[in-house]
Amino acid sequence: MAKRIDISDLDAYYGNFLAVEDVNLAIEPRQVTAFIGPSGCGKSTLLRTLNRMHEVIPGAYVDGKVAFDGEDIYAEDVDPVNVRRLIGMVFQRPNPFPTMSIAGNVVAGLKLDRGRKVKKSEFDDIVERSLRGANLWDEVKDRLDRPGAGLSGGQQQRLCIARAIAVQPQVLLMDEPCSALDPISTLAIEDLVRELREDYTIVIVTHNMQQAARISDTTAFFNLAAVGEPGKLIEAGPTQQMFSNPANKATEDYVTGRFG
Secondary structure (H helix, E strand, C coil), X not given: CCCCEEEEEEEEEECCEEEEEEEEEEECCCCEXXXXXXXXXXXXXXXXXXXXXXXXXXXXXXXXXXXXXXXXXXXXXXXXXXXXXXXXXXXXXXXXXXXXXXXXXXXXXXXHCCCCCCCXXXXXXXXXXXXXXXXXXXXXXXXXXXXXXXXXXXXXXXXXXXXXXXXXXXXXXXXXXXXXXXXXXXXXXXXXXXXXXXXXXXXXXCCCHHHXXXXXXXXXXXXXXXXXCCEEEEEEEEHHHHHHCCCCHHHHHHHCCCCC
């Protein structure tokens, strides 16, 4: 079941450098929330704080709170590995495991999850269900034993989405998932995102204003005062409102292409 995320007074650091400052934002379940803003304003950094991927970088840490269904994911007794299973991530460039088959890529996360016992007889069903969920099954069902890296770029990205949903997360984080794809593949991913929001809470970082307008329910605009300053959340709201009647002048300038 999709869950809500509440971000409260969040600061994200790289060592002594404050990258994102004082973010307060509610991410609603079964919606697509888009993070937009110019390069360097902290969109991807904030995204990685939502499943504790940020702290994987040496010296990186956060102050503040990220509550997932009411529970602070940064509490001392919370296992970050479990957080990342519940809050999956799809990266900017397709990254299938090159030595694994298509089917092997799909179930890779399940095999790494030592706390979860999956019978070998269940793997075939999981592979099919996940590939169908990623709208990829019909294209690859006759070559599941072939390398995942042999697929086209758009297919590889959908394979990565299938891998993410195979572990049955409740949230999907997507960091510019279409930036390396051609227009046809981009539209396929956008169609898939619309379908997936029926079952998942989705947060997507995008530089593409048209993409944010097409697929998101809520848009959050981030900006920074100057290079070297921390990124800040300027405003957030329903996507239609953010693009037609934003409250902040900087938001209006950005979505209309006057800067960024």
